[in-house]
Amino acid sequence: MSADANEALSRRGFLAISAATLGGVMLAPGIRLIEIAGARAPEQAASKRVRWGLLIDTNKCAPGCDDCVKACATENGIRSTGHPRTDPQWIRKVELKDPRSGRAHSAPVMCQHCEHPPCVDVCPTGASFKRADGIVLVDRHTCIGCRYCIMACPYKARSIVFQDVTDQNPDVPRGKGCAEGCTLCVHRVDRDQQPACVEACAKAGHNAMIFGDLNDPQSEIARRVAKYASTQIRADLKLNPGVRYQGL
Amino acid sequence: MPPHGLLRFFACLLLALPALAFAAERTPKPFIVIDKPGQCVEAAEIMRREHPDMLKHQRDRTMREGIRTRKYSLKECVECHAGAKTASVIGEKGFCQSCHDYASVRLDCFGCHASKPKLASGAKP
Numbered sequence: 570m571s572a573d574a575n576e577a578l579s580r581r582g583f584l585a586i587s588a589a590t591l592g593g594v595m596l597a598p599g600i601r602l603i604e605i606a607g608a609r610a611p612e613q614a615a616s617k618r619v620r621w622g623l624l625i626d627t628n629k630c631a632p633g634c635d636d637c638v639k640a641c642a643t644e645n646g647i648r649s650t651g652h653p654r655t656d657p658q659w660i661r662k663v664e665l666k667d668p669r670s671g672r673a674h675s676a677p678v679m680c681q682h683c684e685h686p687p688c689v690d691v692c693p694t695g696a697s698f699k700r701a702d703g704i705v706l707v708d709r710h711t712c713i714g715c716r717y718c719i720m721a722c723p724y725k726a727r728s729i730v731f732q733d734v735t736d737q738n739p740d741v742p743r744g745k746g747c748a749e750g751c752t753l754c755v756h757r758v759d760r761d762q763q764p765a766c767v768e769a770c771a772k773a774g775h776n777a778m779i780f781g782d783l784n785d786p787q788s789e790i791a792r793r794v795a796k797y798a799s800t801q802i803r804a805d806l807k808l809n810p811g812v813r814y815q816g817l
Numbered sequence: 818m819p820p821h822g823l824l825r826f827f828a829c830l831l832l833a834l835p836a837l838a839f840a841a842e843r844t845p846k847p848f849i850v851i852d853k854p855g856q857c858v859e860a861a862e863i864m865r866r867e868h869p870d871m872l873k874h875q876r877d878r879t880m881r882e883g884i885r886t887r888k889y890s891l892k893e894c895v896e897c898h899a900g901a902k903t904a905s906v907i908g909e910k911g912f913c914q915s916c917h918d919y920a921s922v923r924l925d926c927f928g929c930h931a932s933k934p935k936l937a938s939g940a941k942p
Contacts, residue, residue: 609883611884611885611886611887612884612886613884614878614882614883614884615882615883698881700881700882700883701882701883702883706880708880708881709929710876710877710880733928734929736931736933737929737930737931738931738935739892739895739930739931739933739934739935740892740935742929742930742931743929744928744929745928747929755883759883759885
């Protein structure tokens with residue numbers, strides 16, 4: 570037991586030292602890296618203590634506004650190939666209207682980053698997987714393009730790439746014949762940045778999207794989820810998505 | 818050896834030279850130009866033999882675990898080895914492709930990965 574504690578301490582110390590040397594940041598004693606969401610050294614693996622999530626306030630999401638969709642396309646190098654029906658789609662705007670009350674609102678829908686993702690269940694090669702911090706991804710190195718995940722996803726969040734892709738963002742490799750979907754901008758999250766859609770929404774002054782660690786009670790997203798009513802789409806499927814909606 | 822014999826020998830050598838030179842040209846060599854001189858992450862002999870394993874190991878750690886150390890990452894390879902003119906590691910004289918063509922090994926990294934460094938991508942050389 571004590572040996573375990575010592576080991577944990579020394580590991581903690583090592584991590585603090587390596588982070589300090591790398592980032593030039595001195596961490597105060599007692600502050601563990603794991604508690605600072607996102608402040609993760611490059612050599613440190615994603616932690617299962619973190620659960621990345623999005624909270625989307627549909628009351629603030631302006632109908633017709635597609636700033637998040639545009640930002641996603643720019644960041645991830647998604648360009649129209651001239652075949653809109655088969656173009657990959659990582660995020661889309663959905664306009665909703667209650668026919669009885671006439672209340673209309675809209676919201677972006679992307680990969681919901683489920684805790685129990687059906688796309689991972691059905692993948693025959695293990696290419697579709699969930700990272701320790703809850704981000705659901707496709708490993709294109711093992712994806713064979715069978716499209717089972719596209720069928721399995723209840724949110725229609727996965728696409729397949731039909732055309733050759735050129736001029737990719739070096740951080741976002743994409744190519745023909747692989748399934749793909751929202752990565753929650755994992756390359757940005759690993760650098761302690763917000764996903765492109767969230768950043769664009771805030772920049773445009775809508776502030777309809779919040780990104781953060783649902784497991785960290787101090788984070789903005791966790792405090793809002795604890796305070797206000799929010800829903801998950803198709804909560805009846807019990808997939809526990811990391812993306813939540815307010816005002817649906 | 819009589820003097821005219823020696824002369825004949827040199828004459829034969831002279832005649833044979835273009836043929837020898839032609840023989841040397843018939844063997845294609847990879848076009849390796851390193852525009853950014855300096856030390857690679859490992860010695861050249863190790864890099865030549867082991868770079869596929871290094872990249873494969875790194876890709877799994879980065880993709881699955883989110884470990885983004887830069888030393889063996891493909892992005893860093895491209896960053897350093899992209900040609901000054903084309904700003905790319907592929908193409909006929911690209912650092913990666915010229916050698917892979919020579920060794921007749923299919924290079925499929927760049928079906929998905931960017932073959933140009935971030936700053937150069939989009940910008941015209």
